[in-house]
Amino acid sequence: MSDRMIEVADLRISFSSAEVVKGVAFEVARGETFGIVGESGSGKSTVLRAMSGLNESWDGRILFNGEAVPKRRSREFFRKVQMVFQDPFGSLHPRQTIDRILSEILLVNRIGEIDRRINKALSDVALPQTARFRYPHQLSGGQRQRVAIARALIAEPKVLLLDEPTSALDVSVQAEVLNLLADLREEHGLTYVMVSHNLAVISHLCARVGVMQNGLMVEQTSVEDLRAGNVSHPHTQELRRLSVELEDVPAEPSSVSQAKPGA
Amino acid sequence: MLVDIQNLRIAFTSRGKRFEAVRGISLTLGREKLGIVGESGSGKSLTARALMKLLPKTAQVSADTLRYDDVDVLKASERQMRRIRGGRVGFVLQDPKYSLNPVKTIGSQIDEAWREHKRGSARQAKQATLDLLDQVLIRDPKKVYASYPHEVSGGMGQRAMIAMALAPNPELLIADEPTSALDATVQAEILRLINDLVEKRGMGLILISHDLPLVSHFCDRVCVMYSGQIMEEMAASDLMNARHPYTRGLLNCMPSLMHPRDRLPVLAREDIWLEETAR
Numbered sequence: 001m002s003d004r005m006i007e008v009a010d011l012r013i014s015f016s017s018a019e020v021v022k023g024v025a026f027e028v029a030r031g032e033t034f035g036i037v038g039e040s041g042s043g044k045s046t047v048l049r050a051m052s053g054l055n056e057s058w059d060g061r062i063l064f065n066g067e068a069v070p071k072r073r074s075r076e077f078f079r080k081v082q083m084v085f086q087d088p089f090g091s092l093h094p095r096q097t098i099d100r101i102l103s104e105i106l107l108v109n110r111i112g113e114i115d116r117r118i119n120k121a122l123s124d125v126a127l128p129q130t131a132r133f134r135y136p137h138q139l140s141g142g143q144r145q146r147v148a149i150a151r152a153l154i155a156e157p158k159v160l161l162l163d164e165p166t167s168a169l170d171v172s173v174q175a176e177v178l179n180l181l182a183d184l185r186e187e188h189g190l191t192y193v194m195v196s197h198n199l200a201v202i203s204h205l206c207a208r209v210g211v212m213q214n215g216l217m218v219e220q221t222s223v224e225d226l227r228a229g230n231v232s233h234p235h236t237q238e239l240r241r242l243s244v245e246l247e248d249v250p251a252e253p254s255s256v257s258q259a260k261p262g263a
Numbered sequence: 264m265l266v267d268i269q270n271l272r273i274a275f276t277s278r279g280k281r282f283e284a285v286r287g288i289s290l291t292l293g294r295e296k297l298g299i300v301g302e303s304g305s306g307k308s309l310t311a312r313a314l315m316k317l318l319p320k321t322a323q324v325s326a327d328t329l330r331y332d333d334v335d336v337l338k339a340s341e342r343q344m345r346r347i348r349g350g351r352v353g354f355v356l357q358d359p360k361y362s363l364n365p366v367k368t369i370g371s372q373i374d375e376a377w378r379e380h381k382r383g384s385a386r387q388a389k390q391a392t393l394d395l396l397d398q399v400l401i402r403d404p405k406k407v408y409a410s411y412p413h414e415v416s417g418g419m420g421q422r423a424m425i426a427m428a429l430a431p432n433p434e435l436l437i438a439d440e441p442t443s444a445l446d447a448t449v450q451a452e453i454l455r456l457i458n459d460l461v462e463k464r465g466m467g468l469i470l471i472s473h474d475l476p477l478v479s480h481f482c483d484r485v486c487v488m489y490s491g492q493i494m495e496e497m498a499a500s501d502l503m504n505a506r507h508p509y510t511r512g513l514l515n516c517m518p519s520l521m522h523p524r525d526r527l528p529v530l531a532r533e534d535i536w537l538e539e540t541a542r
Contacts, residue, residue: 175516204518
């Protein structure tokens with residue numbers, strides 16, 4: 001077994017004639033968390049969807065655990081690699097109970113002990129057992145995102161692909177979910193790839209970050225270098241500046257707006 | 264004083280159960296920049312909508328005072344309110360994708376807003392619209408004028424929304440999460456634009472957001488709402504010295520690029536915050 005859990009090389013993705021991912025390459029070590037930041041339209045989610053097997057038209061190479069994956073993935077692949085989406089409203093079936101949502105993936109993968117596994121999954125994500133026979137609309141946004149994480153974890157995957165997992169949540173709930181993701185990574189030895197537009201969120205969970213712009217990964221850096229300002233690409237510097245500026249305590253009202261004339 | 268709200272309450276009845284979503288809010292606003300911050304469901308948008316009488320019929324609204332300048336909003340007729348909405352008060356909503364009409368050009372929508380309140384000719388309206396698009400720093404106003412909403416970016420759409428809100432020359436601008444759907448780089452530009460326009464025109468601003476640090480950068484005063492009540496009100500510059508445990512908890516649980524922590528402190532909600540305090 002290599003120490004490299006994920007390897008993406010020269011990944012290219014086009015929608016009709018427009019190339020939206022133009023040769024992206026990165027590697028993620030086992031147990032590591034790799035973050036991808038970028039603005040909307042930069043191609044960050046498209047990369048994740050190709051990795052997860054949701055989009056089958058891509059060129060290049062994607063390797064999980066040293067093995068190149070085919071365009072159409074096997075059932076075994078989906079047991080090992082799971083995805084959590086941004087919007088917990090949209091990603092859970094509104095007419096299915098949590099019990100049904102969680103058991104479906106076990107039935108599909110012919111995994112037994114459904115009862116025990118569901119209870120374990122619910123307690124893993126700190127949801128009460130009473131949530132099991134509720135419908136998604138009866139839960140809060142944070143609880144729903146916990147269900148989405150429980151569903152991703154229940155088949156005991158090795159890799160979680162996280163697409164903006166907290167951006168639809170309030171900051172207090174975001175803190176709970178980020179803590180949960182950190183705990184689960186520790187407990188289950190998971191490897192994460194997380195996509196977000198929020199540099200602070202990425203830097204909290206990830207050790208390394210790739211910055212995307214216009215379909216290219218323009219820079220890869222460690223979070224320490226990012227924090228220290230040791231970054232070379234102008235887009236990375238700009239994202240960093242905006243993030244730092246917001247964290248600054250305002251000396252006087254609207255000091256930021258006066259300090260920076262022009263955009 | 265532009266806005267005077269005393270003891271505002273908004274309740275909904277669902278399946279026979281009455282639920283009070285806004286529970287006794289009092290605030291006043293002059294020609295200044297006020298931020299209203301809170302989590303989803305805290306009642307911040309409802310408060311702004313109540314002021315414009317834009318709540319659905321099922322909402323039960325009561326207040327000791329609910330005034331916009333010289334108008335008693337609770338007693339005002341629909342006709343009176345129509346003159347305020349869009350005319351004296353401009354509204355900018357979260358997502359330009361949903362708040363612009365998709366089958367009309369951007370120019371014609373701003374024309375309409377201008378003509379509704381200013382009563383001018385079509386040609387005057389077009390001239391005013393091009394001028395407004397220029398004021399919101401759109402480089403090629405003629406091109407955007409003739410574009411449909413789906414043909415422009417989110418930031419451009421939001422600029423058009425701001426131009427539309429400014430068209431009748433309002434005294435107050437209510438911006439409800441104006442940048443939540445936008446990228447970080449665009450977000451800063453739009454807020455700077457709103458700030459500059461508000462200052463240049465001497466308008467009042469109500470900026471509604473879930474993002475506490477962001478609001479404190481652009482406002483004079485901040486109201487922190489939780490569960491239908493105002494927990495704390497302070498000068499934006501005092502935010503870092505906030506006293507209320509809810510405000511402190513919100514600030515504390517945000518991840519930070521510059522100050523990394525192993526675990527994020529989780530906000531512990533206390534029942535005592537829900538108790539109504541006489542204000």
